Amino acid sequence: YVLNGTKQFIAMGAQAKFMTIFARTDKSVPWTEGTSGFMLFPPKEGFEVGRLHDKVGLRLYPQHELIFRDCEFSEEDRLGEENQIHASRRNISNITNIGTLEATSTALGIARRAYELALNYSKERVQGGKPIIEHHLIAMTLLEMFTRLEAARTMMWRSAHSIDNGGSDDPKLPRATKVLAVEALNFITTKAVEIWGGMGVMKEAPIEKLYRDAIQLYHMGNTNQVNMLKAMADL
């Protein structure tokens, strides 16, 4: 096999010592039927790590381009049967579910930090003669943040339980959970920016980083639209 092309946004692409590469091996059929998987142990002739993508958030979690120029792979490098990698993945869908849950738990970690920082700040910051948490609109916002965080966290535990048990009781659950968690996360970080007032957008304060990190989660572990499309198939 001779691979040519460039992959974008690959997490830990410059650091990985082992990679799995999916490549089209039959273009006369749909990609689901004409894609094979290959093992790659860099360095390798014809393989090169390209530029580092300059993201606004999650900046300690790097993504690189991976470039293939007449890069040769043998049959021994191939994972499973030729053209069958997507069929194989369907049989081990729990691996996809675990990846989805990883993104969900990352989302909830950021959301929890943003909620806790907003809660603590609201007890310290005094405006109108009292801590801002004593203003009902602020307390109500905090309660809404708490509610969405706990709803997403509870659903994540439910998904994890399902995956531990083979994932067969409700296959749409992990993807639906990720969609809910990402929406909750971006609601919570936005509200945290509001509650911190002008300090919310200052680089010297911790909130703006969480806000920048949060939008990364829309794309990691598949986009909301793609997760919904796939979950819908299991309705």
Ligand SMILES: Cc1cc2nc3c(=O)[nH]c(=O)nc-3n(C[C@H](O)[C@H](O)[C@H](O)COP(=O)(O)OP(=O)(O)OC[C@H]3O[C@@H](n4cnc5c(N)ncnc54)[C@H](O)[C@@H]3O)c2cc1C
């Ligand atoms: C931080 C980060 C880490 C990443 N890590 C990796 C990695 O390790 N490995 C890897 O392979 N990729 C990785 N990616 C890439 C990521 O998987 C893609 O960015 C993501 O799947 C979206 O693909 P795209 O950027 O091509 O957007 P597009 O596919 O161009 O999507 C653009 C918009 O169209 C929507 N859309 C696309 N198709 C449909 C459809 N059929 N119906 C309705 N709406 C649709 C999308 O939901 C999105 O809103 C990473 C990305 C980020 C941001």
